[in-house]
Every structure is written in structure tokens, then in C-alpha cells.
Amino acid sequence: MTQEQLRLAASKTGEAAWLKFGPYLTERQWGTVREDYSAHGNAWDFVSHNMARSYAYRWGEEGLGGISDDQQLLCFGLGLWNGADPFLKERLFGLTNGQGNHGEDVKECYYYLDSTPTHSYMRMLYKYPQRAFPYRQLLQENARRSRHEPEYELLDTGVFNQGRYFDVFLEYAKAGPDDLLITVTVHNRGPKTARLDVLPQIWFRNTWSWGYDGYRPELRAAGPGEIQAEHRDLGAYHFYCESAGELLFCDNDTNGTVLYELEAGPDEYFKDGINDYVVQGRRRAVNPARRGTKAAAHYPLKLAAGASQQIRLRLSRAELAQPFADFDQLFAQRHAEADEFFDCLQEQLPDQDARNIHRQALAGMMWSKQFYYYDVTQWLQGDPGSFNPPPNGRRQGRNSNWPHLHNADIISMPDKWEYPWYAAWDLAFHCVPLAVMDSEFAKNQLRLLTRDWYMHPNGQLPAYEWNFSDVNPPVHAWATWRVYQMDKKLHDGQGDTVFLESVFHKLMLNFTWWVNRKDRNNHNIFEGGFLGLDNIGVFDRSAPLPTGGYIEQADGTSWMAMYALNLMRIALELAKTNPVYQDVAAKFFEHFLYIAEAMTRAGDGSFNLWDEDDGFFYDVLHLPDDERIRLKVRSIVGLIPLFAVEVLDEEMLEAMPDFTRRLRWLLDNRPQLSALVSRWQEPGKGERHLLSLLRRQRLEKLLTRMLDEAEFLSDYGIRALSKHHEEHPYVYNTPEADFEVRYEPGESSSDLFGGNSNWRGPVWFPINYLIIESLQRFHFYYGDSLTVEYPTGSGQRLNLNGVANALAERLTSIFRRDKRGRRPAFGHYELLQRDPHFKDYLLFHEYFHGDDGHGLGASHQTGWTGLVMRLLQPLAPIGGAIERPQPQQESVRQ
Structure with a gap:
């Protein structure tokens, strides 16, 4: 083990407080x-x-x-x-x-x-x-x-x-x-x-x-x-x-x-x-x-x-x-030990530029730790010795329904200037790169938000201090499973099931909160408000609609389908040592099927968010007179259904008899649901079954749009909004006003959601990362039997793992020097591109221009943009999390 790994181990056991x-x-x-x-x-x-x-x-x-x-x-x-x-x-x-x-x-x-x-x-x-x-x-x-x-x-x-x-x-x-x-x-x-x-x-x-x-x-x-x-x-x-x-x-x-x-x-x-x-x-x-x-x-x-x-x-x-007698010697020693630690992490990286990006991305993750202190009850009531007693309305105002919340911990922040407070879904993405450096810290971060003094008694996770009751996409289970897998590999296949089980129980409460609070009509079609996507839609989805009624959300429903599959997968892992979890896994399997049926079924189209003619998912506006209108905005809202994908194989089903018995009963007696599971009637040794919101034909249609350079595919990743809307904006007419969505590659000119709300067209790393990971899992099922044009119309065909690698290359090219020695992230600033005192120092922006790749938004949001460090070498073609060849274990541990 390196000296830094020894310090981490001593910190974990309490032998030495290196993190004090x-x-x-x-x-x-x-x-x-x-x-x-x-x-x-x-x-x-x-x-x-x-x-x-x-x-x-x-x-x-x-x-x-x-x-x-x-x-x-x-x-x-x-x-x-x-x-x-x-x-x-x-x-x-x-x-x-x-x-x-x-x-x-x-x-x-x-x-x-x-x-x-x-x-x-x-x-x-x-x-x-x-x-x-x-x-x-x-x-x-x-x-x-x-x-x-x-x-x-x-x-x-x-x-x-x-x-x-x-x-x-x-x-x-x-x-x-x-x-x-x-x-x-x-x-x-x-x-x-x-x-x-x-x-x-x-x-x-x-x-x-x-x-x-x-x-x-x-x-x-x-x-x-x-x-x-x-x-x-x-x-x-x-x-x-x-x-x-x-x-x-x-x-x-x-x-x-x-x-x-x-x-x-x-x-x-x-x-x-x-x-x-x-x-x-x-x-x-x-x-x-x-x-x-x-x-x-x-x-x-x-x-x-x-x-x-x-x-x-x-x-x-x-x-x-x-x-100061031993000062310089100690400093040089710690610097050398840091180099040793990163040499171990970076064995598989292809070149020095990639190592520089990787190391600075992780540095940003480490520097973005912050002591976060907030006791909402004291804040609501005010302090007896304060210059500023709170106003009379404080107890009915912001965060007043979170009096249990008492935070005093070291937490990973999105950005310690623009976002110096934790955000629930940002934190989930942070934990993936954090686990590369310190899996124990990553696990503790995921535990933290499910603690009683964070999580609401009703099961909601706190969003962020501007409004803890806002709703973020439910990605905590995804991050928990990914970090568990990464940690398991670091420990020679020994998984931390205590961590996995403790978070899982709290996430079941959170899942129940979603089902009870965000499925208005108990039809397995979900709402969630803006869900972190701000200006990407026709209306502010967190406010009362100018039309009245409500929106049935393609992204909210897809996130819940993904959530159900994540929890099913965790339950199956826990069932390896405790068979009682087989029944729990079956319950989440059933949840997924009912969500998938509601979201994708044909027929009268009442709840069908899929448009067969367009080959795309859309939000549906449910008006007070019960009329439903598809809001035909081609945005990442319609790509999020890709994320709900899991693969079951016969070996797993054989090892889980109670789980399999319930599945077989459900699918034999609910034939409309069995059609949602690929090859269910064709079991065989080594056979795999795909759970997804997208069967092959629909997947191909959706990917045709996503991989079209005239729509979503930028030189730097997948845009948040189709470029089609640059010349063809979507307009929804009402008697009072017209509501327009137009493609904008950079900062949004709309203040629909207020503040710095800029999801209209740029490239965002967290969504791109999940797209890449989902393509890998689809490839795990289809293998080379499914190829798609990449880019659409090019005549070049790749399997889905090849597409995942190609997207990763586009994303990392934002930071890499191109053939002219320029980094797209730096934009037009010649000082950044050429000056020796600037050109190798990197900023990990919140998002990136959809056409030229330059950095935008919060300049130090290394949190989720730090995911770039996971994409700097070719992805191994497997079905789990984004994987790549692992460094030799001996070199990590000796």
C-alpha cells in the first residue's frame, strides 16, 4: 500500500485522525x-x-x-x-x-x-x-x-x-x-x-x-x-x-x-x-x-x-x-507520497494530459469538502443573543417544515462559492469520483442524507437549503449501488453489505414517499416539479400552470422506473446472504413493470408518453377538462427513459428461487406485463432478460434522434435540447400568452425558472454519464447483434459499447488539448489557451456550450463535472457501472 493509503486506513480505524x-x-x-x-x-x-x-x-x-x-x-x-x-x-x-x-x-x-x-x-x-x-x-x-x-x-x-x-x-x-x-x-x-x-x-x-x-x-x-x-x-x-x-x-x-x-x-x-x-x-x-x-x-x-x-x-x-528545521524535508516527502498515490490511480491513463485532467478533477473534489452547519429549529426560532432576531413570518416560511434537520458535518459541495450548500442529486454524482479516491468517505456521504437528522420523517430527502422541499431526481439508489460495486472491487470482492443494507432501508422509505406524493392519480405516472431541469420545458413545472391542470412527466416517471430497478438490484445483492430480500426484490420488479406499462402502452394513449411517429418520449399536459396534450419538446426529458435498464440472467434467477417464483406467477398471470420483459418465455442456460422502458425498435428510434448531429449530438457530448428547435422552436399558445422553447447552446435567455437556470441547450456531464452507462448495459444484453448509425446518417455503424466510447471521447475532448494545442473548455480566451501560467490549469464548469464546448455556469462545479475522470480511458464492454481495466491489485496494495 502507498503511504497515503496507509493514512486512509489509519483514519478509517480511528488509529489516527488524519482527516481532522x-x-x-x-x-x-x-x-x-x-x-x-x-x-x-x-x-x-x-x-x-x-x-x-x-x-x-x-x-x-x-x-x-x-x-x-x-x-x-x-x-x-x-x-x-x-x-x-x-x-x-x-x-x-x-x-x-x-x-x-x-x-x-x-x-x-x-x-x-x-x-x-x-x-x-x-x-x-x-x-x-x-x-x-x-x-x-x-x-x-x-x-x-x-x-x-x-x-x-x-x-x-x-x-x-x-x-x-x-x-x-x-x-x-x-x-x-x-x-x-x-x-x-x-x-x-x-x-x-x-x-x-x-x-x-x-x-x-x-x-x-x-x-x-x-x-x-x-x-x-x-x-x-x-x-x-x-x-x-x-x-x-x-x-x-x-x-x-x-x-x-x-x-x-x-x-x-x-x-x-x-x-x-x-x-x-x-x-x-x-x-x-x-x-x-x-x-x-x-x-x-x-x-x-x-x-x-x-x-x-x-x-x-x-x-x-x-x-x-x-x-x-x-x-x-x-x-522549520525539518520543514522542507517533510514537505518534499508529502509531495512525493502524493505523486506515488496518483501514479497508482493513473496506471491505465494514456498520456500526461489525461493524468493532469484526472488529478485536477480529483483535487477539485477534495477541495470542495465543506463543514456544513445548519440547525433549522434554532434558525427558525432565532438566537437569544443575536443582533438579528428572525421575522415573525419565519416559522411559516422557507424550510419551516424541516425542524428536525440538524446538520454539522463535512459534506461534498457542488461548488464552494456558487453552491456552498449540499444538493441531494449533485451529491449522488459526486460520490462516484469520490469513491476512486476514498470509498469510505463516499459511502459516508450517501449514508448522511438518509440519517434521521437529514431525511424528513415522511421519507423525503432534503434538496438544498434554498428549499429543502424541492424535488431532485431520485438518483441516490443508483449512486449507492455504484459506490458499493467500486468499493467491493477495491476489497477483493468483499462487499460492504452493512453500508448497502443501511442505505437501502432508508431508500425504501423515500421510494414510498415518491409513490404516495408524486403519483397524483395512482396510475404509475409521476410528477416531481422541475426535477433539477429548470428552463428545459415549456412551463415552470414547480409552479401552478398558466393553463391549469398538471404535467405527467416523462422524466419523473423514468426516474422512478430507474429507481425501482436500482432498488431491485440492491435487494438481489442483499438476498445472497439473507433470502428475505428476494420478496423485496420481487416487489420492486413489480413496481417497475407497472411503471413501464403505464409509460409505454399503446391503446387510447391516455397515459402514453411515447410518440410512435416521432420515436420520442414527451411530457403530457393534463388539462382541467381532462384533455391531454403532448408537449413536443425534444429535450433530455425524453432521453431519461434510457436510464431505466437492467439485465437478469438465468444463473441469478436460479439462485433466487423465491424471487423467480413470484416473477413467474406475475408474468404468467399478467400477460400484458410479460411482454415488457424480453425473452421471458424462452429461458435457457445463460439466457439474459432485459428490463427496460425501450424494446429494440423503440431504442433504435430514440438513438436515431439522440445521435443526430442536427439534433442532440454535439462535438462535445449530448445536448440538453435538440438543435432542431433552433430553427423550429416549440410554441404553446394560450389566450394570455405564447410559451416558446428555442435551442440555445449556451446561457439561457429565458428566466422562466429564475436565477441562473440554463438547461436549454448546453452539455451536462451527469446526464451524459448516465447515457453512456445505460448504453453499456444495453450492449451487455444485445452485444454485437445491435448496431446503430453513429452519427446518424453517416453510414458508419457501431455497437452500443462503441457508441458509449465515442461519446466519452467527445466529452473528454472538452478538456483535452486538440491538434492545435487548444482546449475547447477555454473558449476564445487566448490567455488561457497559450500563456504558460494559465494553459495547464483547469476549471470544471457546471455545463458546456452545446456548439463549441466552452465552459459555462459555476466555474468550479467539479462535483458532477468531476465525472470526467471516469471517462479518460476506453470503457470495458460489460453490463454494470462504467467500467475500465483495473490497475494491478498488487501495485495498489503493496
């Missing part, structure tokens, strides 16, 4: 629901970016490239000042939902470059302009632009022209679980000498101002370049700052004078004290006694053109006489 410290600070705590105590629920405005430097947060902390312990009691982050900005750069700036022409958006340049799973080695890069940061320019230009124009980005302002910026590399290495080595390395990339104030900061999260416990921990100067931290729960730590100038101290308390026009006492030193001292020269803003709950070491640097300087820091529980 990590990158658990968010990049943005301002503008979040948890910190919102406004009367109208306007979270973005209640605590703004401009207020944040003076406001002590209630529920968490933020920091530039920061770390904290796993309860976020003690925090470290970076402060910078270029001498031109009106305040320190301590947090990332971005536009709020109402300020951006396409919703909220971070306006900074930073990269997560490396991390091991125990965070024994981490590296990130922040690029800081040497002239004044263009805050006002970014606000004004984006406000001027319409939704029909692109966002105005930091690169567009010219602040990086001629290299007039600092590259600030922040690196961490752990000498031990409680001993962290930190380097800050600053490079002047510009043509002239430039100054930069660097302020490594350490502080305690404010736990004392809320009226429950007044205990106040303390930071104090303990010698030249040394700060001692004392906390009754965490113990004592020493923060060593080599060759530091001044040590500056204040308190992590709200500045009521600045924010609320309150009078300050003579011995009060507020959260913004270090900022005011450095930027404004206010000497009284910091505590002359050199103690407090927030502190910084001040390094005023002056760097010649092209020069660099390194600052060395150490945070240790031990008191060290010579904290």
Missing part, C-alpha cells in the same frame, strides 16, 4: 440562506460581500484557500492587499443572483491543483491583479448586459494583461494529524516591481455571541512570530510564522458601529480590525495587548519583475523549539 483538518472552509458564507434573517428571505442582500468583512457569521466561516478542523472551531485563511484595493482580499467576490445577467457568478481566478484524500498534501493557486480589483466594472457591465449577451468575466476586464498580477500558490503538507506545514509562494508575473501585503490569518469561529454559551477561546502572541491558540474543546495549538513582521490581533465579532450605527466600547476590536489597520492605517483597530479571537502575521513584500518569495508557516499542537 482539511479544506473545510467555504469560499462564500455571505449571501446564504443560513445567514439570512431578513423579513422577505432575500439571502443575497441580507449579508452582502461588502458587509462580510465586518459581520461575524452565525453558521460557518469563509476563507481564501482556507482550512479548518472538522468542527470548524479553528480556521486558517489568507489575506492579501495589492496597495490599490479599498479592502483586503480575504474572500472571493462575485455577483449576486440579481446582479448577474445570468444569475449569480464568482468573478475571480483560482484553481484547485492538488489534494490527497487525507489532505496530507494540498495545493491551490489564486491569481491576484496588481491594479485595483475591478469590482465596480464587473458590477456595472454585467448590469448593462441583457440575458441575450454573454457574462462579462474577470478576464474580459484586462486586469491580467502583460502579466500584471501575482500568482499566489498556497500549499499544505501534514507532518501529522495535528501538525500542518503551510507555504505561501508569491510570483510577480508582471514587467515591473510590485508590492503585496500577505496576511496569513488564524481565527476562531464565533460560537459565543448567540446567547447559549459565552465561552470565548483566545489567540495570543507567545513569542516572535508565534501565536498560541487555546480552545477548551480543541486544546492548544501553536501557529509559527517564519520571519514575520507584526502580529496583529482583533476579535471575530460583528462591527456594530459600521453595520448598525451602534457605539463601540473602548476595548472592542472587531472582525474588520486587521483590514482597517493595514488598508486605512487605523492603529487603534487592532488590540495592543496582542490577544483576541482573530490574528494575522503581516508580511509586506516587494517583488521585482519575475521574482518570487516564499512564506513558511506551521500550525502544530506540539510546542516546537525549531519549527
